Amino acid sequence: MKKMTEQQALWQLTTLCGSGEHCTHEVREKMRRWALDEDVQERLVQHLVNEHYLDDARYARAYAHDKLEYNHWGPNKIRQGLYLKRIPAGVITEALGAISLDRYVAVLRPLLSDKEHHLKASTSYERRMKLMRFAMQRGFTMDAIRECMNTEIDDYDE
Numbered sequence: 001m002k003k004m005t006e007q008q009a010l011w012q013l014t015t016l017c018g019s020g021e022h023c024t025h026e027v028r029e030k031m032r033r034w035a036l037d038e039d040v041q042e043r044l045v046q047h048l049v050n051e052h053y054l055d056d057a058r059y060a061r062a063y064a065h066d067k068l069e070y071n072h073w074g075p076n077k078i079r080q081g082l083y084l085k086r087i088p089a090g091v092i093t094e095a096l097g098a099i100s101l102d103r104y105v106a107v108l109r110p111l112l113s114d115k116e117h118h119l120k121a122s123t124s125y126e127r128r129m130k131l132m133r134f135a136m137q138r139g140f141t142m143d144a145i146r147e148c149m150n151t152e153i154d155d156y157d158e
Contacts, residue, residue, distance in 0.1 A: 004034045010044055017053035021062045024054055025086040060087050060095035068099060072107055075099070077139020104144040108135060112148050 004012075013027060024045060031041045048054040060082055067073040067081060075096050082092045115134050121127035128149065135145045 004036065006036070006040050006044070009034060009036055009040070010047065013044060013048060014051075014053055017048060021059045022054065023056050023059040023085045023087060024049075027054060056087050057091050057094065059085075060091050061098060064095045064099060068103070068107055072111055072138060074104060074108070074135070074138050074140030074144065076136075076141060080139070101143060101147070104140060105147045108138075108140050108144050108148050111135070111138065 009031060013030070016022060016030075017027070027045060027048065028041060031044065036044070045054065063082060063085075064075075064078050067078045073081070079092055079096060082095070083089075087095075112131050112135060116127065116131060119127055119130050121130055131149065132145055135148070136142075
């Protein structure tokens with residue numbers, strides 16, 4: 001493969017970042033695969049940040065929103081995903097803080113309800129534990145799980 005010039009890389013990156021949200025880590029990985037020099041990579045990242053093509057805080061907010069709404073992930077799983085994208089901890093906390101507990105509960109409630117219909121459990125305790133494990137695997141906090149289970153699942157105990 002012919003080595004990419006700085007101008008070609010800039011054009012490809014602005015096209016990429018203009019079509020969707022990307023984080024700094026993703027852009028650096030792409031440039032590393034293109035075998036661009038470190039100083040060129042730094043100049044390109046700085047240019048993309050200055051021109052508002054790259055913004056890790058904006059990326060984190062969009063990532064958190066999309067993973068909650070479309071993938072039905074809880075805050076713990078979203079936090080882990082952002083950590084793997086090398087987003088700073090403060091930015092992750094801010095992005096997750098923008099989503100209320102009520103929103104997490106609203107996403108979790110139908111998940112638990114649907115899961116409950118497919119569970120095989122001999123006791124109410126076993127059913128509750130399976131539902132809690134399921135919610136925790138999806139990354140939801142105990143606060144959200146308790147909120148859902150105290151309102152919805154208690155109806156099955158009667």
